[in-house]
Amino acid sequence: MESKGYKYFTWFNNTFLIFLSLLCIFPLIHVLALSFSSSSAASAGLVKLWPVEFTLSSYEYVAAKTEFWRSMFVSFQRILIGGFINFILTVLLAYPLSRETREFKPRTFIAWFLFMTMLFHGGLIPWYIVIKEAGLLDSIWALVLPNAVPVFNVILLINFLKQIPKELDEAARMDGAGHWAILWKIYVPLSTPVLATITLFSLVMHWNSWFDGLILMNSPENYPLQSFLQTVIIQQDLTMITSGDLESLSEISDRTLKAAQIFLGCLPIILVYPFLQRYFVKGIVIGSVKG
Amino acid sequence: MKGSQAPLYLMVIPGIILVLIFSYGPMFGIVIAFQNFIPAKGLLGDQEWIGWENFLYVLELPNSLRVLWNTLYIATFKIIFNLIVPIVVAILINEVRMMGLKRSIQTIIYLPHFLSWVVLGGILIDILSPSEGIINLMLGWIGIESIFFLGDNTWFPITLVGSEVWKEFGFGTIVYLAAITGINPELYEAARIDGASRFRQTIHITLPGMRMVIVLLGVLSLGNILNAGFEQVFNLYSPQVYESGDIIDTFVYRIGLMEAQYGVAAAVGLFKSVVSCLLVSISYYLAYRFADYRIF
Structure with a gap:
């Protein structure tokens, strides 16, 4: 039996949480609406959560910019190379470190060697x-090599591999399998969920990174997308819009253009979000409150 | 049997070499804090050693104390709110009985965590703009004068803490919700039989059930006391709010990479690294002692 007071609480609680969720999503929707609105509607403050005077001009303008596509290409290059390197190195480090000391002598030393990097940083x-x-x-290597070993992911994977029953390992050895075969044919297939989680971790990290691109790339041609967006959206670098362009196009403004680029910058994340949510939640729970 | 360890050594070598260069390299590179570093000579070159001069120079800069204070102030409030808000929201979400609604709420509030500070910074700059931003437009409807959230020294730190919590609170609830799921349902059963209301059940069962995780995350967050959030501040600040929003990391960036005073910036960075290392080590130790937390 639930009391009347609890019924009121439930009603109030549901309303409050719905309000809180809307608070999380409204800024995004507002910017999305701006990106599809005409510049006059945007500057008159008419746009709330729905496009006013619907137009695709801002997107057409961005799509015609080679700088945008070039940085998009650098970003995809980065997540492919970076994600691949992260994956291989995480697996190759976690497997030996999930062994006991008698099977792999320097285990403890290497584990501390990696752990130290989480405690102390040299600084910028x-x-x-x-x-x-x-x-x-x-070069693209400046963006992938310094981040090549995601220590936190290695630790996640070590803890998972330790739970794989030893019998599997022993049976494989009886059949004459070596470490490489055991790793790729037994351990990797068995850890698909964790590997999916940490791969998503590393892909999102690479997609969202902007600061390293900004300071490690001397020429803007090598900027990944988020670094490029940092210069046009945050630093107000107006070289992207030449004055002649603006006179000929009354439909778009600096503001609607920025809105369109903000949305394009998070579009890939939103597209993979359903997977992200599922695996990330698992990964976080494995990582923080393991038994 | 002895030869059978060889493949394991082979496996760890590439990772170890990269960590050695890109993580240990900078750790040893921190010696430039004690040098009059000239980039052309290189890290291993014959640099002039000047002892503590770089540190003394920083101490004499008029802004150093301000920057340290801003960092502590902003980071402390972030730590407090990033701990409390997710706990409260997780308890409230746990009370939602309609599964569809519960899942939708969770899906939406996790989203901002996955977006970069460039994207979120762009969004905030737009919606908080004093002239055309929608927030100030809405404040205007209820008769409040425009607030320059990102340009006013009173409002800037509040905006930083608020937007940080906005980005992260949803994601922070995950761990607490997992802890709540782990509570033995028989405890609630027994409490119901004893006539305990939902509120009393929350106070006496749910909260104690979350205690370990709360202590753990609270202790681990101590290591962030000098991390006021570089990526966020860098994308939101401007010279007019240096007074309230300039933090150690942005300070290091400007001295080191903009003004190319490598030694001086490295000295500030060394100070931060040493203090952070101490705090992180202590927090891991406390977490190990009191929450039986082991990273391996």
């Missing part, structure tokens, strides 16, 4: 100088 300046002296500035 030495980090920049090391990458510069490695001769990586202005």
Whole structure:
């Protein structure tokens, strides 16, 4: 039996939480609406959550810019190469470290070697100088090699691999399988859910990173998308819009253009979001409150 | 049997080399904090050693204390609200009985976590604009004068903490909801038989059931006391709010990469790294002692 007071509470609680969720999503919807509205409607403050004087001009304008497509290409290059390197190195580190010390002698030492990097950082300046002296500035490798080993993901995977029954391992050895075969034919297929989680972790990390692109790429041609967006949306770099363009197009303004680019910048994340949500929640729970 | 370990060594080598270069390299590179560093000579070159001079120089800069204070102030409020808001919201979500509604709420509130600060910064700059932003437009409807959230030194830190919590609170609820799911349902059963109301059940069963996780996350967040959120501040601040919003990381960025005073910036970075390392180590130790938390 639920009391009358609890009924009121339930009603109030549901309303409050719906309001809270709308608070999370409305800013995004507002910007999306702006991106499809004409510049006059936008500057008159008419646009709320639905486009006013619907137009695709802002998107057409962005789509005609080679700078935009070039940085999009750099971003995809980055997530493919970076994601692949992260995946391989995470698996290759986690497998030996999930073994006991008697099976792999330097296990404890290497685990501490990795853990130390979570405790102490050299800081921005030495980090920049090391990458510069490695001769990586202005190349895609500057964006993927310094992030090549995601230590947190390695730890997640180690903890998962430890739970795989030892019998499987012993049976495989009886059949004459070596470490490489055991890793790729037994351990990797068995850890698909965790591997999916950490791969998504690393892909999102690579997609969303902008600061390293901004300082490690000397020429804007090598900017990944988020670094490019940082310069046009945040730094108000107006070189993207030449004055002649604006005179000929009354439909768009700096504001609607920015809105369109903001939306395009998060579109890939929104597209993979259903998967993200499912796996991320699992990964976070495995990682933080493991038994 | 001895030879059978060889493949394992082979597997770890590539990862170890990369960590050695890109994580340990900068750790040793921190020595430039004690040098009059000239980039052309290189990290391993013959640099001039100047002892603590860079540190003394920073201490004499007029803004140093301000920056340290801003960092502590902003980070502390972020830590507090990032801990409390998700706990409260997780308890409220747990009370939602309609499964469809519950799942929809969760799906929506996790979303901002996955967007970069460039994208969110762009959105905030637009909606908070004093002239045409929708927030100030709405404030105008109820007769409140325009607020320059990103340009006013009173409002800037509040905007930072508020938008950080807005981005992260939903995602923060995940761990607490998992902890609530782990509570033995028989406890609630027994409480109901004893006539405990829903509110009393929350106070006496749900909250104690979450205690371990709360202690754990609270302790671990101590390590962030000097992390006021570089990516966020960098995308939202401007010279007019340096007074209230300039933090250690943005300060290091400007001295080091804009003004190319590598040694000085590295000295500030070293200070931050040492303090953070101490705090993170202590927090891991406390988490290990009091919550039996082991990372491996």
